[in-house]
Amino acid sequence: MKKQLVIIGGGPAGLAAAVAAYDAGVRDMVVIEREEKAGGILKQCIHNGFGLTRFKESMTGPEYAQRFLDEVNARGIEIMTNTFVTGLGTDKKVTCMNESGVFTLEAGAVILAMGCRERSKGALNIAGTRPAGLFSAGTAQKYVNIYGYLPGKRVVILGSGDIGLIMARRMTLEGAKVECVCEIMEHSSGLRRNIAQCLDDFCIPLYLEHTIVEIKGKERVESVVIAQVDKEKQPIPGTEREIPCDTVLFSVGLIPENELTKETGLALDPHTKGCFVDENRETDVSGIFACGNVLHVHDLVDFVSEEAEVAGRAAAEYLINGDSEHVYIPTVAGENVGYVLPQRAGKGKDIKLYFRVRSAFRNAVIRVEAGEMVKTYKRIAVAPGEMENITIKAADFADAQSIRVSVTREA
Amino acid sequence: MKVNFDVAVVGGGVIGALAARELKKFDLSVVVLESAADVAAGASKANSGIVHAGFDAVPGTLKAKYNVIGNAMMEQTCRELGVKYIRNGSLVVARTCEEEGILPELLFRGRQNGVKGLKIMLREQLAEEEPHIADGIAAALYAPTGGIVCPYGLTIAAMGNAMDNGAELLCGFTVVGAVKTGTGWQLVSADGHELTARIVVNCAGAGAEQVAGLFGDTFFRIGFRRGEYMLLDKSVGTYAKHTVFSVPTKAGKGVLVTPTVDGNLLVGPTSVEEDEYTTATRRAAFSELRQKASAMLKEIPFGQVITSFAGERSYSDRHDFILEWGKPGVFHAAGIESPGLTSSPAIAEHIAEQVAKALGAKKNGDFVPVRRSMHWFKDLSAEEKNRVIAQDAAYGHIVCRCEEVTLGEIYEAMRSNPPARTLDGIKLRTRAGMGRCQSGFCQPSVLHELMTEFGMAAEEITKNGGDSRIIVGGEL
Numbered sequence: 106m107k108k109q110l111v112i113i114g115g116g117p118a119g120l121a122a123a124v125a126a127y128d129a130g131v132r133d134m135v136v137i138e139r140e141e142k143a144g145g146i147l148k149q150c151i152h153n154g155f156g157l158t159r160f161k162e163s164m165t166g167p168e169y170a171q172r173f174l175d176e177v178n179a180r181g182i183e184i185m186t187n188t189f190v191t192g193l194g195t196d197k198k199v200t201c202m203n204e205s206g207v208f209t210l211e212a213g214a215v216i217l218a219m220g221c222r223e224r225s226k227g228a229l230n231i232a233g234t235r236p237a238g239l240f241s242a243g244t245a246q247k248y249v250n251i252y253g254y255l256p257g258k259r260v261v262i263l264g265s266g267d268i269g270l271i272m273a274r275r276m277t278l279e280g281a282k283v284e285c286v287c288e289i290m291e292h293s294s295g296l297r298r299n300i301a302q303c304l305d306d307f308c309i310p311l312y313l314e315h316t317i318v319e320i321k322g323k324e325r326v327e328s329v330v331i332a333q334v335d336k337e338k339q340p341i342p343g344t345e346r347e348i349p350c351d352t353v354l355f356s357v358g359l360i361p362e363n364e365l366t367k368e369t370g371l372a373l374d375p376h377t378k379g380c381f382v383d384e385n386r387e388t389d390v391s392g393i394f395a396c397g398n399v400l401h402v403h404d405l406v407d408f409v410s411e412e413a414e415v416a417g418r419a420a421a422e423y424l425i426n427g428d429s430e431h432v433y434i435p436t437v438a439g440e441n442v443g444y445v446l447p448q449r450a451g452k453g454k455d456i457k458l459y460f461r462v463r464s465a466f467r468n469a470v471i472r473v474e475a476g477e478m479v480k481t482y483k484r485i486a487v488a489p490g491e492m493e494n495i496t497i498k499a500a501d502f503a504d505a506q507s508i509r510v511s512v513t514r515e516a
Numbered sequence: 517m518k519v520n521f522d523v524a525v526v527g528g529g530v531i532g533a534l535a536a537r538e539l540k541k542f543d544l545s546v547v548v549l550e551s552a553a554d555v556a557a558g559a560s561k562a563n564s565g566i567v568h569a570g571f572d573a574v575p576g577t578l579k580a581k582y583n584v585i586g587n588a589m590m591e592q593t594c595r596e597l598g599v600k601y602i603r604n605g606s607l608v609v610a611r612t613c614e615e616e617g618i619l620p621e622l623l624f625r626g627r628q629n630g631v632k633g634l635k636i637m638l639r640e641q642l643a644e645e646e647p648h649i650a651d652g653i654a655a656a657l658y659a660p661t662g663g664i665v666c667p668y669g670l671t672i673a674a675m676g677n678a679m680d681n682g683a684e685l686l687c688g689f690t691v692v693g694a695v696k697t698g699t700g701w702q703l704v705s706a707d708g709h710e711l712t713a714r715i716v717v718n719c720a721g722a723g724a725e726q727v728a729g730l731f732g733d734t735f736f737r738i739g740f741r742r743g744e745y746m747l748l749d750k751s752v753g754t755y756a757k758h759t760v761f762s763v764p765t766k767a768g769k770g771v772l773v774t775p776t777v778d779g780n781l782l783v784g785p786t787s788v789e790e791d792e793y794t795t796a797t798r799r800a801a802f803s804e805l806r807q808k809a810s811a812m813l814k815e816i817p818f819g820q821v822i823t824s825f826a827g828e829r830s831y832s833d834r835h836d837f838i839l840e841w842g843k844p845g846v847f848h849a850a851g852i853e854s855p856g857l858t859s860s861p862a863i864a865e866h867i868a869e870q871v872a873k874a875l876g877a878k879k880n881g882d883f884v885p886v887r888r889s890m891h892w893f894k895d896l897s898a899e900e901k902n903r904v905i906a907q908d909a910a911y912g913h914i915v916c917r918c919e920e921v922t923l924g925e926i927y928e929a930m931r932s933n934p935p936a937r938t939l940d941g942i943k944l945r946t947r948a949g950m951g952r953c954q955s956g957f958c959q960p961s962v963l964h965e966l967m968t969e970f971g972m973a974a975e976e977i978t979k980n981g982g983d984s985r986i987i988v989g990g991e992l
Contacts, residue, residue, distance in 0.1 A: 139917065189914040204912035206902040225954035227823030230746070232799040235825060237979035237986055241956040248960055248987065254974045255989025279992055318799060324984040340799075351988055364918075364952075367751065 107211045109424050110134035111199045113190050113365070114218035116145020118397020120173040121410040122216045125417025127180045130425055135210070136177070136184045137201060143177075143184050144170035145220055146243070147406065149250045152271055154298070158407035169406060193369045195390050214392045214420045217366060217380070218413065221398035223268070224358040233319040238326035242268040242356040246275065255279050257352025261329050262286040263317050265293035265300070267404070267490070269356020274303035276354075283307070284348050287315040287331050289338055292465035294358070294490045296404060317353070318345065326351055359402045366399075376444040377401040383433060383449050384456050385419035386412065391428050394420050401446050401459075404492045408459070434502065439472075439511030443489065450497075450508055457496045460510050462487045468515040473497060476505030487512060518684065521547045523871055524703060524713035526691055526727050528555035530671040530860045531849050531867075532719035534593075536678035538868035539717075541885075542877040546683040547711065548675065549703070551690035551723070553981020554941045555934055556671035558721045560857075561944070562745070562795065562827025564759075564785060565667045565776060568855040569606055569659035571626025571634060572764055578837040580629045582859035582866070587661055589861040597673035598889025599666060600777035606662025606759045607637070607646060609653045609812050615763040619657045622763075626659065633660040648755055650814045662759055666777045667857050668944045672934065674864075677887040679933035681880070687934075688981065694730040700845050701731070715871050717847045722793050722830045724838075724850035733842035736850055737833040740793055741768070742826050743785025744801035749820040749952050753779040760812050769854065771808035773816065778947065783809045783816070785827065795826045822952050829853050839866060847871060890928055890945065894920040915965075916958040918951025926962060930969045937970060939963065940980040959986075 110131050112119045115138030123136050142148065147155070150166030157163055164172070177184065185203070192200035199210040223241040240248075240256055246268060248254045258281050262269045265288040273283045286304060291314050293300055304311050312331065318340045319330040328349045332340035361379040372381045372389045379400040380388040386396050396416035397409045422429070431451040436458060438445045443461045450456045462469070465488040473480045478501045487493060495510070502508055523539050525532045528550030539546045550557070567590050573580035594601035610616035619636055626634045637658045642649055645658075679685055686709075693704035700714035720727040725738040748755075759774035768787050776782050786801045802824065809816055832838050832851025837859070842848050849867055852859070871877070891904060893911055904924070905912040911924035929936040929945035936942045939949065942962050949955030949962065963977050963986060974991065978984045 139914065187913060189917070189920075191920065200898075202901065202905075202912055202914070204905065204909035206905045206912060207898045222953045223956050225822065225952070225956060227747075227954045228821055230797075230802045230821060230824050232797050232801070234794075234796045237984040238988070240959075241953075244956045244959055249992065252960055252964070252974070253992045254987040255992055256987055258989045279989070281989060321796075324979075324982045325988065364751075 106208065108133055108135055109213045110216070110420055111210050111212040112136045112216045112218055113193070113199070114138065114145070114220060114397070114399070115143030115184050115186070116218060116220050116397065117147055117170060117173060117406050117409050118220070118399070118413040119216070119218035120170070120177050121413035122218055122396055122417035122420070123182050124173065124176045124180065125414035126421045127182055129418045129421030131421045134182060136182065137188050137190055137199070138184055138186045139189045141187055143174055143186065149247050150271070151250050152275070155406055158405055159410060173410070190365060193365055195369060197392055213424050214394065216416050216420055217393065217395040217399050218397050219362045219365065219399040221359040221361045221402055223355070224360055226355045229357060231317055231320055233321055234323060236320070236322040236324055236326050238322070238352045239320070240352065240354055242266070242272045242354045245272055245354050249275055249279060255281060257281060259350045260284065260352045260354060261317070261331070261348055261350045262354045262356060264288060264355055264357035265295050265311060266356035266358060267295040267299050269354060270295045270299040270303040272354055272356070273309050274307060277307050277309065281352070283309045284350055285310045285312055287312050287317060289314065289316045289334055292488060296490055297488060316340065320353065326353055329353055359398065361399045361402065363399060374444070374448055376438070377446060381448045382446070383431065384447050384451050384454060386416035386447065387419060387423070392423055401444065404490060408492060434505060435507050437507050437509040439509045441512040442510050445510050450502065452503060453499055455496055455499050457494055458508065458510060459492055459494045461489055461492055462512050463489060465489060466514055470513050470515050471495060472511045472513065473508065475502035475508040478502065478505065483515065518545070519711040521545045521711065521713045522875060522877070523547070523715050523717060524549055524711065525717045525719055527719035527721055527723070528552070528671070528675060528685065528687070529558055529560040529719060529721045530556070530667060530674070530857055531852050531863055533671045533674035533678065534860050534864035535717055535719055535849070535867045536683045537674045537681070538864040539871060540678050540681040540683050541868060541880055541883045542872040543880045544872070544875065544877050546678065547713070548678070548683060548685045549689040549691055550685065550687045553687050553938055553978065554936070554944070555675045555685070556668040556944060557980070559827050559829055560671045561668045562825050563667050563743070563829070563857060564772060564774065564782065565664055565857070566759055566772070566774065567601070567663035567665050568858045569626065569634070569662040570629045570631045570855070570858070571622050571657070571659060572769060573629060573855065575625060575628040578839060579855060579859070582837065582862040583855040584630045585862035586855070586859040590663065590665060590858065593861045594665060594670065596885045597670065597677055597887045599669045599673045601663060601665045602777050603661065603663040604758055604775060606659040606761060607642070608657040608761045608763055609649065610655050610763055611652055611811050613654070616655050618763050619655060622657050631659065631661060634658070646757055646760065648813045648815065650810065650812055653812065664759060664774060664777050665857070670860070672945055673887050676933040677885070680887065681883055685934050691727060691730060714875060715845050715847065717849065717867055717871065719849045721852070722828055724830065724848065728842060728848055728850065731843045731846045733846060733848065735842070736838050736848070738830050738851060739833065740790040741829045741831060742788040742790050742794060743829055744797045744805065744824065744826040745782060745784030746802065746805055746818070746821050746824045748781040748783070748817065749822050750779045752817045752820045753781050755781050755816060756813060762808070762812055771805060773809050773813050790828065793828050795828055797824050797826045823954060837863070839863065841870070888932070890932070891925055893922050893925055915961050916946070916948035916951065918953050919947040921946045921948040923965070926965050930966070937966065938978050938980050939966070939986065942966070
């Protein structure tokens with residue numbers, strides 16, 4: 106079967122990309138969704154705070170997803186649910202499977218929007234036993250919000266990612282006692298507002314530079330041993346403390362889910378763990394685009410939607426007018442910057458650069474250098490948990506060989 | 517429930533399960549008594565999964581004898597049972613000239629044991645065969661008959677085939693008492709169940725000394741040696757092609773690096789003497805494993821670790837297998853440490869022969885050695901997948917995205933012998949939850965399927981039996 110546009114993933118990125126592509130003129134398209142319903146992880150994010158940037162109103166996750174789903178449905182865009190993509194070729198052949206069998210879609214263009222997954226406890230090499238009661242924060246969230254089961258009553262959370270912070274509040278509201286959140290870094294990887302609203306408001310302690318060094322319990326978790334860590338993130342002897350609990354939640358990072366992409370053979374950026382893309386979110390294979398958390402992990406879904414619309418419009422442009430000529434220059438992550446996205450910028454168009462800082466500090470100065478041009482922007486505070494963005498005018502980097510972003514403390 | 521059996525096998529590990537299968541080749545009623553919630557709950561679940569060539573065991577020992585016979589039997593056993601088995605070959609790499617000097621000794625010993633095809637490889641060829649071999653390695657012993665197998669897959673399939681042929685399995689049956697009767701033994705479980713057997717086979721692994729004691733047999737002791745492992749993601753599963761060992765020492769075969777039959781990379785085990793049975797991992801183990809493995813293969817991508825675990829290896833004070841009669845009607849298969857997995861088909865055959873002879877049992881003409889294989893759906897061709905889905909749409913529905921396990925396979929695991937009733941049970945049979953996300957996405961769905969299949973409440977579903985409940989905070 107031929108399809109002009111195949112969008113892999115029906116979460117916030119896939120839905121926004123579909124709407125944007127439709128509005129730019131594409132009609133023959135399908136969104137492939139592996140779950141029973143579209144909406145992605147937003148379905149289980151029943152807390153509010155979504156949409157503040159984009160819609161200037163506070164919505165729950167399902168409300169935010171529904172707004173895009175309504176737009177998709179209003180346009181009559183097909184969403185194929187309960188369908189799993191098992192293969193993607195650089196020839197843009199998409200192999201799918203569902204209850205009707207295995208089939209191949211020959212696509213004119215493909216948008217990757219598979220989202221991300223949580224880093225598992227297993228990757229951490231924590232000593233001790235492997236009892237029941239160890240969950241990634243998102244799994245616990247699914248149990249509580251989708252199934253209506255409270256996994257445990259006495260909880261320790263490792264990692265201060267946003268899902269962990271949200272679940273600290275959620276478990277507390279459902280009657281569990283959250284003993285503490287341990288964060289191995291000297292700063293949280295979550296949003297500052299989540300630390301205030303999910304921990305501080307409920308008097309849940311956040312132990313920075315702490316980690317779990319041992320898990321105890323034969324059948325169900327009985328306790329964890331936590332310890333302070335030194336600059337090399339090694340536990341400091343003598344700081345160990347045993348905390349009784351029946352549940353441990355892990356919120357230790359998100360990883361773009363690019364297994365399919367790897368099999369396709371697309372180039373991946375080791376920093377973002379997503380594809381290398383240009384300002385159109387086009388990968389190194391023309392006609393294959395990527396957006397949302399499969400490209401890089403976002404802090405706010407509002408930015409996912411924005412990025413997906415860029416990809417959706419660009420895919421439509423590619424399908425309607427064909428590949429355009431580009432002159433690219435690389436974007437460079439300078440001092441204190443973890444990565445800059447897109448990794449390359451096409452000349453002739455304004456470009457919005459997204460980036461994350463490596464560590465948290467106040468009174469920051471963002472410095473953008475492109476050839477002769479040097480611009481600085483002040484920020485009261487920056488943190489790795491929060492994505493920053495700066496827009497550069499096309500004229501400002503017309504003659505540059507690269508665009509470099511760095512962040513320093515104000516002198 | 518039937519309470520009188522010809523043979524009771526105590527322990528549902530790989531030895532007990534294969535023994536039950538071999539016993540069903542005779543006209544005997546067989547029950548397997550497993551204290552845990554599922555088979556393969558002890559060492560059979562957590563070991564290296566290596567089919568050893570047999571050059572390591574001291575000539576003349578039972579280990580040497582059954583290793584070589586078991587190695588030769590493994591391929592057919594796995595084929596009949598539908599278990600993944602790959603003859604990938606083993607390499608023993610020498611890190612120093614002293615170690616290089618030991619390689620010919622191993623070769624001679626292997627030849628004496630009857631191991632075929634052994635040869636010494638020098639660096640040039642070695643680097644070709646195993647591209648990531650560490651720079652300091654000058655030579656290696658190559659054993660083409662070395663292989664890998666899924667140890668819990670073998671146990672589950674053997675038990676399933678035994679059950680398909682009429683054997684019974686009682687999980688949660690901890691034998692705490694044994695009374696001699698006129699015709700055999702009466703066995704009592706911790707929760708008060710009783711049954712009788714004319715012959716009892718002790719395959720209790722870590723509990724073998726304790727079980728033997730119930731019958732008044734105290735002629736061996738069991739010690740524990742903990743082995744810790746790190747398992748790496750499939751994306752680096754081919755980093756080693758062969759099973760790479762270092763030169764063995766008194767403490768055992770040492771740390772190895774091997775691909776697994778499921779395509780992961782396994783590094784381990786450590787070797788820690790224990791007074792008590794424990795499967796906790798130690799913090800120090802991880803750096804030890806990294807260091808020792810790095811001496812054999814360079815730049816192992818340890819960033820790709822997806823989980824770590826420990827297995828407890830039980831050994832006898834003879835440091836050889838114990839395969840002998842104790843009190844009348846009691847046969848002990850104890851201290852089955854490495855190469856126990858390799859030897860298991862041969863040990864099981866020996867047990868069945870001994871028991872059948874003692875009972876004067878005839879061959880069972882109805883025995884079917886082939887197990888209806890689980891669908892490894894992911895590995896099928898598109899045409900085969902479509903054929904299976906056309907018959908049962910549940911195979912078109914993926915539950916575990918990392919390992920691409922379908923709902924149809926989850927149903928199979930709950931409905932085939934021995935049925936899975938726990939999350940780990942589903943995981944060991946289907947691989948759902950065994951991938952890179954370590955069950956983060958699929959666990960709630962699998963829990964839900966277990967609830968539906970067995971009519972259980974969420975709070976009754978366990979990870980692996982006992983009080984390992986997943987949901988302990990109640991329904992909201």
